[in-house]
Amino acid sequence: MASITKTILLIAGQALWVPGLFAAQSTVQDARKFLEDAEQRLLVLANEAQQASWVQENFITSDTEALAALANQRATDEQVRLAKEAKRFDGLTLPPDLARKMRLLRIGFTLATPADPKESEEVSRLAAELDGMYGKGKYCPPALASSDKKCLDIGDITRIMAASSNPGELLDAWKGWHAIAPPMRKDFTRFVELSNKGARELGFRDTGAMWRSKYDMPPDDFAKEVDRLWAQVRPLYLSLHAYVRNRLREKYGDAVVPANGPIPADLLGNIWAQDWSNIYPSVAPAGADPGYDLTRILVDRKTQPTDMVRYGEGFFKSLGFAPLPPTFWERSLFVKPRDRDVVCHASAWDVDNAEDLRIKMCIDITAEDFTTVHHELGHNFYQRAYSKQPFLFRDSANDGVHEAIGDTIALSVTPEYLVKIGLLDRAPDSSKDIGLLLKRALEKVAFLPFGLLIDQWRWRVFSGEIPPDKYNQAWWDLRMKYQGIAPPVERSELDFDPGAKYHVAANVPYTRYFLSFIMQFQFHRALARAAGCPVAGSGTPLSRCSIYGSKEAGEKLNRMLEMGLSRPWQEALYEMTGERDLDASAILDYFAPLQKWLDEQNKGKPVGW
Ligand code: X8Z
Numbered sequence: 168m169a170s171i172t173k174t175i176l177l178i179a180g181q182a183l184w185v186p187g188l189f190a191a192q193s194t195v196q197d198a199r200k201f202l203e204d205a206e207q208r209l210l211v212l213a214n215e216a217q218q219a220s221w222v223q224e225n226f227i228t229s230d231t232e233a234l235a236a237l238a239n240q241r242a243t244d245e246q247v248r249l250a251k252e253a254k255r256f257d258g259l260t261l262p263p264d265l266a267r268k269m270r271l272l273r274i275g276f277t278l279a280t281p282a283d284p285k286e287s288e289e290v291s292r293l294a295a296e297l298d299g300m301y302g303k304g305k306y307c308p309p310a311l312a313s314s315d316k317k318c319l320d321i322g323d324i325t326r327i328m329a330a331s332s333n334p335g336e337l338l339d340a341w342k343g344w345h346a347i348a349p350p351m352r353k354d355f356t357r358f359v360e361l362s363n364k365g366a367r368e369l370g371f372r373d374t375g376a377m378w379r380s381k382y383d384m385p386p387d388d389f390a391k392e393v394d395r396l397w398a399q400v401r402p403l404y405l406s407l408h409a410y411v412r413n414r415l416r417e418k419y420g421d422a423v424v425p426a427n428g429p430i431p432a433d434l435l436g437n438i439w440a441q442d443w444s445n446i447y448p449s450v451a452p453a454g455a456d457p458g459y460d461l462t463r464i465l466v467d468r469k470t471q472p473t474d475m476v477r478y479g480e481g482f483f484k485s486l487g488f489a490p491l492p493p494t495f496w497e498r499s500l501f502v503k504p505r506d507r508d509v510v511c512h513a514s515a516w517d518v519d520n521a522e523d524l525r526i527k528m529c530i531d532i533t534a535e536d537f538t539t540v541h542h543e544l545g546h547n548f549y550q551r552a553y554s555k556q557p558f559l560f561r562d563s564a565n566d567g568v569h570e571a572i573g574d575t576i577a578l579s580v581t582p583e584y585l586v587k588i589g590l591l592d593r594a595p596d597s598s599k600d601i602g603l604l605l606k607r608a609l610e611k612v613a614f615l616p617f618g619l620l621i622d623q624w625r626w627r628v629f630s631g632e633i634p635p636d637k638y639n640q641a642w643w644d645l646r647m648k649y650q651g652i653a654p655p656v657e658r659s660e661l662d663f664d665p666g667a668k669y670h671v672a673a674n675v676p677y678t679r680y681f682l683s684f685i686m687q688f689q690f691h692r693a694l695a696r697a698a699g700c701p702v703a704g705s706g707t708p709l710s711r712c713s714i715y716g717s718k719e720a721g722e723k724l725n726r727m728l729e730m731g732l733s734r735p736w737q738e739a740l741y742e743m744t745g746e747r748d749l750d751a752s753a754i755l756d757y758f759a760p761l762q763k764w765l766d767e768q769n770k771g772k773p774v775g776w
């Protein structure tokens with residue numbers, strides 16, 4: 168509510184007494200001042216929290232956990248306090264940038280701490296502990312339990328799931344990793360309670376509603392938007408699923424893979440069945456292999472983790488971006504340390520919200536990690552591009568856009584690009600296109616339902632629709648509904664399978680990846696156009712276009728990155744693509760030749776489960 172204040176107006180040296188006339192103006196100034204102070208304070212606290220979290224995730228101990236919890240609590244408590252205080256400017260008409268900042272201040276939470284200091288302390292501690300439990304997660308096969316050294320960490324599990332075709336070994340690794348999660352269940356349940364309490368004190372229905380409020384549209388509309396996109400891509404997923412199921416049935420037999428039922432979750436080359444590209448050799452059609460194997464090439468050339476990151480940086484430099492700062496190379500973590508627990512799940516950091524960019528990743532020399540390096544650097548280049556914005560705008564247009572930048576670049580890792588940077592002698596001809604597309608689909612299309620379902624589960628958990636005694640059952644119901652996969656062994660409420668996924672344990676919203684996997688194809692299509700790739704009816708598929716070396720594409724990309732969160736995401740999208748809506752037609756067009764091929768292969772065979 169605008170308050171009526173008395174304003175002294177000076178006109179030509181004459182003092183005029185005008186009660187209330189400039190009330191709004193002075194209050195706009197109040198709002199400006201309030202936001203300036205808030206940004207200053209939050210920047211300091213955010214940086215402290217980032218430093219503490221960096222140390223915690225690089226050196227997991229009870230002490231670093233406590234320090235990270237405290238620093239994060241301080242930052243969040245302050246933002247909660249400011250978000251509540253911001254209410255006093257309600258009803259005041261503010262200039263658009265101030266109005267946007269005010270709104271962002273009030274919705275910019277992943278976790279909102281409750282006002283009660285004890286509860287705030289507890290929820291912050293639980294968040295740090297759950298993150299640490301995941302980071303420390305290991306499977307110690309019983310025969311080896313006596314020697315800690317033989318325990319398998321997430322890297323070992325990942326390698327087994329990727330390489331093994333031995334059903335017994337796969338099942339054992341799968342069960343072993345999922346056993347890290349039951350101890351999280353109690354803490355997670357309490358975390359949900361407290362996190363909801365904080366969200367409700369800020370006026371949200373629950374934490375899920377708070378997460379959905381960040382998309383420059385009403386939260387319920389956003390949920391519908393996600394459903395709309397899924398409906399667009401579902402037929403493509405069904406075609407891929409049916410094809411893969413059939414090939415796996417040939418490999419493992421009817422008794423393991425049913426002709427028209429769900430696929431067992433441990434046979435898809437990845438512990439979460441979210442990326443199926445590792446089973447490419449098992450499902451590739453004869454004569455349609457892509458003609459090269461990037462993992463082989465990298466290993467044969469004795470590529471080092473730093474080299475992998477240099478390749479990624481090189482791509483961004485070719486687009487006109489400045490090199491990463493020396494501190495990036497000094498402070499990042501590229502290799503899993505031998506002597507301590509770290510969170511190996513790859514992440515990108517901007518520790519001082521300016522130039523202190525880093526990645527933290529336990530790099531394996533594989534094609535998968537080659538892509539992930541690009542993914543992480545996408546975050547870093549975005550962070551640096553928006554670092555000139557005021558603090559509250561130093562973020563991506565929406566969280567999906569942050570996830571999509573590096574992946575967009577990785578879509579340009581084509582055979583022709585690999586030839587250009589000297590990793591491949593000759594690009595395979597167009598007879599290999601189906602193989603190449605199938606490999607990409609196993610990575611990108613297979614992911615879509617997974618990207619969607621994690622938060623379908625969490626939104627319902629936060630709303631109470633899924634109570635704690637149904638956590639695991641509901642998880643597998645959604646895995647079945649969206650992905651058409653089933654647990655490889657009976658599950659019960661003694662299990663807590665969602666906790667075996669980093670983002671659940673670490674409270675990272677996940678719908679962002681679903682959005683990213685749709686948007687990155689929109690971005691790729693737009694940048695391909697800017698780079699002058701011969702597309703649209705030329706006979707050269709979009710999957711063969713690399714924007715490597717295109718300054719035009721780089722400028723277009725940078726224009727969107729620099730905007731940060733200063734404008735609604737629809738405008739950022741428009742800036743780069745000329746489109747204002749999320750649109751799955753780009754991913755569908757990209758894979759159209761494959762879908763046709765898949766449907767031919769699936770003829771006469773069951774589709775769906
Ligand atoms: O978590 C990530 C990145 C870090 S933001 C490595 N991704 C999702 C995942 O691993 O589950 C990238 C793709 C999906």
Ligand code: ZN
Binds near residue numbers: 542543546569570
């Ligand atoms: Zn990411």
